[in-house]
Amino acid sequence: xxxxxxxxxxxxxxxxxxxxxxxxxxxxxxxxxxxxxxxxxxxxxxxxxxxxxxxxxxxxxxxxxxxxxxxxxxxxxxxxxxxxxxxxxxxxxxxxxxxxxxxxxxxxxxxxxxxxxxxxxxxxxxxxxxxxxxxxxxxxxxxxxxxxxxxxxxxxxxxxxx
Amino acid sequence: xxxxxxxxxxxxxxxxxxxxxxxxxxxxxxxxxxxxxxxxxxxxxxxxxxxxxxxxxxxxxxxxxxxxxxxxxxxxxxxxxxxxxxxxxxxxxxxxxxxxxxxxxxxxxxxxxxxxxxxxxxxxxxxxxxxxxxxxxxxxxxxxxxxxxxxxxxxxxxxxxxxxxxxxxxxxxxxxxxxxxxxxxxxxxxxxxxxxxxxxxxxxxxxxxxxxxxxxxxxxxxxxxxxxxxxxxxxxxxxxxxxxxxxxxxxxxxxxxxxxxxxxxxxxxxxxxxxxxxxxxxxxxxxxxxxxxxxxxxxxxxxxxxxxxxxxxxxxxxxxxxxxxxxxxxxxxxxxxxxxxxxxxxxxxxxxxxxxxxxxxxxxxxxxxxxxxxxxxxxxxxxxxxxxxxxxxxxxxxxxxxxxxxxxxxxxxxxxxxxxxxxxxxxxxxxxxxxxxxxxxxxxxxxxxxxxxxxxxxxxxxxxxxxxxxxxxxxxxxxxxxxxxxxxxxxxxxxxxxxxxxxxxxxxxxxxxxxxxxxxxxxxxxxxxxxxxxxxxxxxxxxxxxxxxxxxxxxxxxxxxxxxxxxxxxxxxxxxxxxxxxxxxxxxxxxxxxxxxxxxxxxxxxxxxxxxxxxxxxxxxxxxxxxxxxxxxxxxxxxxxxxxxxxxxxxxxxxxxxxxxxxxxxxxxxxxxxxxxxxxxxxxxxxxxxxxxxxxxxxxxxxxxxxxxxxxxxxxxxxxxxxxxxxxxxxxxxxxxxxxxxxxxxxxxxxxxxxxxxxxxxxxxxxxxxxxxxxx
Numbered sequence: 001x002x003x004x005x006x007x008x009x010x011x012x013x014x015x016x017x018x019x020x021x022x023x024x025x026x027x028x029x030x031x032x033x034x035x036x037x038x039x040x041x042x043x044x045x046x047x048x049x050x051x052x053x054x055x056x057x058x059x060x061x062x063x064x065x066x067x068x069x070x071x072x073x074x075x076x077x078x079x080x081x082x083x084x085x086x087x088x089x090x091x092x093x094x095x096x097x098x099x100x101x102x103x104x105x106x107x108x109x110x111x112x113x114x115x116x117x118x119x120x121x122x123x124x125x126x127x128x129x130x131x132x133x134x135x136x137x138x139x140x141x142x143x144x145x146x147x148x149x150x151x152x153x154x155x156x157x158x159x160x161x162x
Numbered sequence: 163x164x165x166x167x168x169x170x171x172x173x174x175x176x177x178x179x180x181x182x183x184x185x186x187x188x189x190x191x192x193x194x195x196x197x198x199x200x201x202x203x204x205x206x207x208x209x210x211x212x213x214x215x216x217x218x219x220x221x222x223x224x225x226x227x228x229x230x231x232x233x234x235x236x237x238x239x240x241x242x243x244x245x246x247x248x249x250x251x252x253x254x255x256x257x258x259x260x261x262x263x264x265x266x267x268x269x270x271x272x273x274x275x276x277x278x279x280x281x282x283x284x285x286x287x288x289x290x291x292x293x294x295x296x297x298x299x300x301x302x303x304x305x306x307x308x309x310x311x312x313x314x315x316x317x318x319x320x321x322x323x324x325x326x327x328x329x330x331x332x333x334x335x336x337x338x339x340x341x342x343x344x345x346x347x348x349x350x351x352x353x354x355x356x357x358x359x360x361x362x363x364x365x366x367x368x369x370x371x372x373x374x375x376x377x378x379x380x381x382x383x384x385x386x387x388x389x390x391x392x393x394x395x396x397x398x399x400x401x402x403x404x405x406x407x408x409x410x411x412x413x414x415x416x417x418x419x420x421x422x423x424x425x426x427x428x429x430x431x432x433x434x435x436x437x438x439x440x441x442x443x444x445x446x447x448x449x450x451x452x453x454x455x456x457x458x459x460x461x462x463x464x465x466x467x468x469x470x471x472x473x474x475x476x477x478x479x480x481x482x483x484x485x486x487x488x489x490x491x492x493x494x495x496x497x498x499x500x501x502x503x504x505x506x507x508x509x510x511x512x513x514x515x516x517x518x519x520x521x522x523x524x525x526x527x528x529x530x531x532x533x534x535x536x537x538x539x540x541x542x543x544x545x546x547x548x549x550x551x552x553x554x555x556x557x558x559x560x561x562x563x564x565x566x567x568x569x570x571x572x573x574x575x576x577x578x579x580x581x582x583x584x585x586x587x588x589x590x591x592x593x594x595x596x597x598x599x600x601x602x603x604x605x606x607x608x609x610x611x612x613x614x615x616x617x618x619x620x621x622x623x624x625x626x627x628x629x630x631x632x633x634x635x636x637x638x639x640x641x642x643x644x645x646x647x648x649x650x651x652x653x654x655x656x657x658x659x660x661x662x663x664x665x666x667x668x669x670x671x672x673x674x675x676x677x678x679x680x681x682x683x684x685x686x687x688x689x690x691x692x693x694x695x696x697x698x699x700x701x702x703x704x705x706x707x708x709x710x711x712x713x714x715x716x717x718x719x720x721x722x723x724x725x726x727x728x729x730x731x732x733x734x735x736x737x738x739x740x741x742x743x744x745x746x747x748x749x750x751x752x753x754x755x756x757x758x759x760x761x762x763x764x765x766x767x768x769x770x771x772x773x774x775x776x777x778x779x780x781x782x783x784x785x786x787x788x789x790x791x792x793x794x795x796x797x798x799x800x801x802x803x804x805x806x807x808x809x810x811x812x813x814x815x816x817x818x819x820x821x822x823x824x825x826x827x828x829x830x831x832x833x834x835x836x837x838x839x840x841x842x843x844x845x846x847x848x849x850x851x852x853x854x855x856x857x858x859x860x861x862x863x864x865x866x867x868x869x870x871x872x873x874x875x876x877x878x879x880x881x882x883x884x885x886x887x888x889x890x891x892x893x894x895x896x897x898x899x900x901x902x903x904x905x906x907x908x909x910x911x912x913x914x915x916x917x918x919x920x921x922x923x924x925x926x927x928x929x930x931x932x933x934x935x936x937x938x
Contacts, residue, residue, distance in 0.1 A: 045797045045908040047887070047897070048843030056797075057887070059902045064885050 014112040018134075020141060021088060021101040023070055028101070029110070029134060029143045036089040036096065038104050041081040058098055060089060067098040073149065093147045110134045110141070165273045169223040175270050178222060180532065182267045185211040187606075189234070190260045194609045196249045200241065209238035210380055215263070226280040227266040233287040234259060240291060245298050252290060257610070259283050355421040356450075359405035363423045370402060371428050372450040373435065377418040378443040385411050388420045390441050398434055400424040418445075427451075535636070538597055545586075545593045546786060546883035552586040553880055554904040555579045590786065590881075594635070601679045601688070602630040604643045608650050612675060615654045622661050622672040623654060632679040634686050638780050642688065645753040645764075649690040649776050650675060652750070657694030657774050667771070669693065685762075685804060686782055691775040697768040699725035706731075726766050730754040753778075763864070763915055787884055789901075791877035791909065792860060795839035795847075798909040800882050800901055801871070805914030807863045809876060811856035814849050817872075826859065826870050834921065835859065838871040841917050842896045842910070850874045864915040871917075880904070884911055896920055 018029035019038070039060075044067050046056040053072035057064050067087065071079060084103040089096065115132045129148040134141040170178060192208035195201065212235040219227035234256065240246040258279075265277040356372060373395070377387045388411045395401045402423040406415060424431060428449045439447045559572075559579035566572035605627050616623040634642075658673045665671065676691040699722040706712040706728050717725070729750045750764075757764045762780035781787070781804065789800035790809070810828075817824045817835050824835040838860075840846045849857045849872055859870040882901040887910075898913035 043907040045900070045910065046795070047910065048839065049895075057900055057908045059906055059908050064887070064900050064902070064908055 015109045016112065016115075016143075017107065017109050018141070018143065019088065019107050020105045021070075021086075021099075022103040022105055023074065023101055024076055027105070027139060027141045028070075029108070029141045030088060030090060030099075030146065031131075031143075032107060034090045034092075034146050036091060039087050039089065039098075041085040041087060041100070055100060058087070060096070060098070063096070065089070065096050065098055067100060068149070069100045070149075071100070071102075090146055092149070099149075108136070108141075110136065115143075166269055166275060167273070168270055169221070170270070177532070178218060178270055179267055182215060182218060183264070185215045186260060186263050186267065189215075190257070190610060191606055193253060193256050193260065194613065196241075197253045197613075200247065200249050202242075205238060205241045206380065209235060209242050212238055213380070219266075222270065224266065224270065226284075227263065230259060230263065230266070230280045230284045230287075233284045233291070237287055237291045240295055240298075246291075246294050247298075251294070255283065255286055255290065257614075259287065355405045355419055359403065359421050359423050362405070363403045369425070369427050371424055371426055371431055373422040373424055373431065373438065374446075374448045374450060375420045375422070375438060375444055376446045377420070378445050379418045381418075381443040383443075384418055387441060387443050391420055391438055391444065392422065394438060394441065395422055395424060395434065398437075400426055400431070400434065538593075538636070541593055542597060545590050548586050549590055549786060549881055549883060550902050550904070552583045554906075556583050557904045594786065597636040598633040599636055599639050600631050600633050601639065601642075601686075604639060604646060605630050605677055605679070607643075608647070608677060611647065611650060612654060615651065616658075619654065620660065621654065621658050622664075623658055624672045624674055626674055626676045628676065628678040629680045632681060632686065634679075634780070634782055638686070638782070641756065642778070642780060645756045645778065646677075646688065646690065648750070648753050649778075650677070653690060653692040653694065653774070657692040657696075659695050663695075681782070682779075686780050687777060688780070689775055689777045691773065693773040696770040696772050696774055697726055697729075697766075698770045699723075702726060702728050723767065726768055729766060730764060786881055787911075789880060789882045789911065790860065791880055791882075791903070792838065792858070792871075792873035793875045793877060794837070794842075794871075794873045795844050797839075798877060798903060798907070799838060799842075799873075800880070800909050800911045801860060801862060802898070802911065802914060803879065805862045805864050807861040807868065810859040810861060810870065811852075812859055813855065814851055814857050817849070817857065828861070828870070833861065833868050833870050835870045835872055836921060838873050838912070841871060841921060842912070862914045862918070864918045867918045869918060869921055882909070882911065 017032040019032055019035050021028045021030065042058060044056040044058050047054070047066075050056070050066075053069050055067045055069045055072075058067050069078075071077070079102065081100075082102075085100065086104045087098040087100055088104065089098050114134050114136060116135065117132055129145050131143040131145045134143060168175070188211045189208045192204045192211070195204050196208070212231050216228055216231035216235055219225075219231055237246075237252065237256070241249065262277050262279045262283055266280060269276050356374070359372070375388075375391050377384045381387055388406075389408075392401070392404055392408060392411065402425060404411075404420060404422045406420070411420075424434070426434075428451050431449050435447045435449050438444060556579045559576045562572045563576045608627075609625055612623055612625040653675050658675070659667070659669070661671055664673060670693070674693050676689070678691070679686060679688045681687070702725045703717040703720065707714050707717045711728070711731065712720075720728075730753070731751060754764050757778055757780070762778060764776065764778050766774065766776045768774040781802075788803040790803060790806050791798055791800050793799075810826075812826060817826055819825075825832045826835045837844075837847065837849065851857050852875060858873050858876055860873060860876075861868060861870050880903075882903075884899045885901060886899050887897060896913055896917045898911045898916075901909050901911055903909045
């Protein structure tokens with residue numbers, strides 16, 4: 001391992017705090033430092049000629065932000081919003097975005113020691129969008145690389161690429 | 163490079179820069195006016211502006227700027243006194259000085275030396291001035307007494323001083339006045355005031371002192387300054403009495419001198435003196451120990467004078483400059499001139515008028531504050547939020563009223579919502595108004611551009627400006643300058659012929675470039691018009707074919723008007739041959755794209771041999787707009803009212819399909835019909851008639867082209883706050899932005915102009931009056 005994949009946003013003591021989201025049966029982690037808030041699902045206005053994974057735009061207290069459907073982003077089948085559906089509002093390097101996830105389960109401290117670099121391909125998600133994998137009690141949490149995820153001018157859904 | 167340092171508090175550099183640039187702009191405008199007409203009002207204005215600049219430069223210790231502005235001030239002073247009468251020889255060097263001044267001001271921000279010109283320019287100005295004044299003096303010497311009828315007794319000394327180099331030819335009285343030491347002159351003028359004060363003042367209040375204040379004779383509100391001095395002193399609780407008295411001051415029966423009898427020893431009053439000296443346009447404040455009573459003016463000791471003009475506590479540079487003044491036997495320094503002007507200006511004017519004018523001016527001056535533009539923008543954003551919530555609140559109150567009927571609570575809520583929205587509306591008008599500026603600020607800079615470029619190209623051009631008072635939002639103003647500059651330069655460079663060509667063609671000399679601005683249809687219309695050689699449609703047809711932009715058939719099909727519009731096409735504009743032959747087309751696509759980004763458009767019309775007119779149309783503001791809200795697909799869209807012509811209902815069968823596109827017969831003509839969401843890029847779908855079987859249509863228009871947009875239902879008219887989608891979803895053709903709706907969801911704001919163009923470009927479904935300028 002050339003560099004610690006957790007170097008960004010991690011606690012110097014060696015633990016990273018993450019928000020754990022669910023998509024289908026997978027668990028994904030987002031660096032808590034990048035997450036602004038987690039809100040219930042709300043009306044999203046579709047914008048013509050957007051990439052398929054951009055569900056549209058929503059109003060976050062007067063600010064208009066794009067909403068990315070992570071299912072569509074990862075090429076999973078579409079799902080109707082349920083009472084567990086959440087929008088994770090996070091800051092990418094250039095814009096603030098909303099991420100639609102099936103559920104948000106918890107906020108965890110992940111010891112740096114339990115992190116592993118990304119293998120070539122993980123569950124159909126291109127490694128460019130992964131910072132690493134955390135192994136916790138038999139659970140695998142894929143840590144998402146926000147900036148890669150939000151590059152919305154990238155018109156192709158990831159599924160095809162992977 | 164050594165870093166320049168200035169005597170400024172952090173953050174004050176902005177204030178200095180803003181204010182200086184304002185004064186510089188004032189001088190520049192004045193110079194351009196003076197070149198045509200040596201108007202004494204303008205001379206006064208540029209003189210005052212140069213003086214102010216000198217003062218602020220000295221205050222921050224910007225020596226090179228102080229010296230240059232000082233030289234300029236002296237030169238203007240010579241015109242002011244009438245010593246010099248021909249402005250033309252000075253125009254170029256003074257305009258050059260303007261550019262150098264801007265660089266000097268920029269140095270304050272950058273901390274680096276940006277120009278090495280000021281020293282030589284200062285010298286040049288000084289040389290010009292002394293040569294010219296010497297010449298003027300030589301001319302005026304023989305008939306001196308008869309040749310200067312304008313001078314009153316009080317103005318005499320200064321005028322004599324202004325032509326100082328001519329000292330040799332002066333009469334005894336004049337030269338003694340002019341050469342008298344400064345303090346002596348002061349006391350001569352002050353003496354009667356002081357003796358009057360001491361005679362009239364109530365006895366007692368020992369110890370007492372005299373404060374003698376001198377106000378800038380150029381000040382247009384001397385009386386008001388005096389009142390300020392008086393009130394300030396009164397507030398400190400030390401004032402015994404003044405000469406002239408308060409009533410006299412209020413009636414403007416005063417000049418530029420104010421003597422105040424105050425309680426306290428001179429040493430105790432130093433703080434007071436300093437405070438008074440900071441009042442604007444107060445030149446000097448002197449403390450004199452007053453005799454107990456009945457003292458006479460001539461008994462007064464010579465007192466130290468503190469010049470507060472540039473910097474109170476003797477900034478070294480300014481000190482040096484002042485020393486030059488008194489030592490210099492050449493051009494007169496400001497000190498002598500100021501004293502010389504005592505009385506002349508004041509006495510010449512009716513008292514009642516002056517006090518009114520002065521009062522108003524001062525009020526205006528004190529009631530104007532500078533606000534950082536970003537704070538205005540923030541205010542505008544907040545008002546935008548308020549407008550959204552106003553609509554929301556009204557909506558809620560109406561729902562409540564509908565549901566509860568006559569319930570007093572609902573009635574009350576409805577009433578409150580109404581009141582609230584009225585106030586919010588007024589607030590919105592006010593804040594929008596705050597951001598409005600006359601287009602003059604942009605137009606005026608072209609005077610200089612035209613002058614300079616015309617001189618360089620050896621063309622004779624006059625710039626005529628119309629409607630400069632037309633106001634538009636700052637957001638628009640900021641972005642309209644560059645495109646306009648482009649157009650003006652284009653006209654100068656390529657439209658206007660040389661003097662010989664014009665003469666040969668029998669056209670008037672000078673040529674005219676006309677800049678006009680006016681409001682039309684809720685938009686602002688700006689035109690740049692020249693009477694130059696015009697543009698030939700045939701040439702443009704040939705060129706687009708040669709460049710492979712269009713087929714010959716396409717080119718032939720274009721109307722003459724459309725053929726000219728190809729100058730706005732990307733690709734076309736870089737054609738070197740165009741600039742060489744027809745003389746048009748440099749970067750006009752940039753102008754066009756800039757305009758479109760703002761929701762505006764640009765058009766051109768021309769008659770070969772007679773001239774060209776380019777018109778720009780822009781929205782008045784880019785912030786809050788009226789819009790028609792409609793349902794289309796799974797969302798609400800907002801159609802800006804400026805582009806909405808009417809709403810219609812039509813039976814689906816009345817929409818005829820013609821070569822893959824729908825058409826509607828509307829009165830005497832046919833217009834294309836398209837589903838709004840499809841026009842924006844969603845997949846096509848069948849029309850959605852309402853429950854009575856009609857399809858809702860909105861007829862939109864832009865740049866003379868019309869089309870009907872089919873929508874699922876109409877929601878109503880609303881005021882919306884336009885928000886950018888840039889950075890949110892990338893550029894989306896056909897969308898101007900988004901807005902937050904009353905229920906908190908997001909609506910998409912349609913860019914009608916872009917939509918019509920896209921539709922035109924799509925071919926078959928071309929809007930009725932198609933514009934052939936867009937090429938895929």
